[in-house]
Amino acid sequence: MTDMLASSVPAEPARRRLDLPWYVGVSIFWVGVMLVVAIFSNWLAPHSFTALDLKYRLVAPFQSFAHPLGTDELGRDVLSRLIISIRVSLLIAFGATLISAVLGTTLGFLAAHFRGVVEQIVLVLADFQAAMPFLILALSVLAFFGNSLPLLVGLMGLYGWERYARIARGLAIAASAQGYATAVTQLGAKPARVYLRHILPNIASTLIVSMTLVFPEVILLESGLSFLGLGVQPPMTSLGNMVGYGREYITRAPWIMLTPSLVIVMTTLAISLLGDWLRDKLDPTIR
Incomplete structure (x- = not known):
């Protein structure tokens, strides 16, 4: 009897840790379905899309x-x-979000390490990026240089980098002021090792949450550009591309436009809910 009680004690915290809100479970399921569809799209599609x-x-x-x-x-x-x-839109969103996170985090670390002029340049660029309407910038670049998938991914990779730069800079400065970063530096570690092996793991949770918040915005941005005819070009297709071509038949064949629109709404909503839940879970002040 005692053994049974002892074995049941650690199960309660584990059960509580796995207790997810119903909307988070639905969001995880939907995102999982979208990833499976994107990975196995060539086998799941019953016909050629062209x-x-x-x-x-x-x-x-x-x-x-x-x-x-x-x-x-x-x-x-x-x-x-x-x-x-779904495959094309998620590929663009994943690529752009990854580029934005790497670029912003790198600039934030450079600003925190060198301070002075370098820090001021990074902050001015971040303020300039935040002040300029990105959609207008994207439309101008795509209209001038033409449309291609690598250009589209690279261009949207510039979206939101200033958020990562500010977060990485602030957290890196705070971490440098703590003892562990100074101790590792005094032991002879190079700055790159200090930032990548010691500071980055400690701020990774905050950056991951930021990625979940930027990701749906990138999906909506790609959808808007494709809707306007400056995103993914035929014969390739994307969710925004389908919505753009389906708007001319909204009265006669609404399913052409409503089906991809519903997928966009559900995917962005699911990722946003996951981001909010992760933010609450990883914030030590809320626990």
Whole structure:
């Protein structure tokens, strides 16, 4: 009896740690589904996303077994295009978020290490980035240099870097003022090792939360650019691209536009809810 009670004591904290709010569980499930769809899109798509069949133009959802989500104005399967669009949009969002995080964190560390002129330059660039409407800048660059997927990812990688720079700078200065960073430096460690092996792991949780907050914004930005015709170009497709082409048929075939719109809303909402939950979980002042 005593052994049974002793074995049951540590199970209660573990159960409490795994107790997630229902909306967080739903968000994790939705994000997981989107990742699976993006990774295995070539196998999950029932048809080629560029295959035309004018005999089946504007077929409504659930009217044909071969096209469960209907077809568009050219007879292309909406489900197949949706699956490929999820892959392209998530690829752009992941790439841009990673570039933004690496760039901003690097500049923040440089500002915290060198201080003085370097710090002022980084802060001025961050203020300039925050003050300029990024959508106008993106439209200007894409209109001038043309459209390509690497350019689009690189351009959107500039979005939000100032947030990471400010966070990394402030936390790195605070960490440098603590004993462990000074002690490692006095032992002969190089600055790169101090920042990457000792300071970065201690501020990684805050940066990860920031990434979950920037990620849905990047998805919406890509969708807006593709909607305006300056994002992903045909024959490639994305969620915003589908919404942009479907707006002309909103009265006759609303499913062309509403299906990718629903995916955009659900994905951004799920990632935002996860980011809010992680922020609360990783904030020691709330626990």
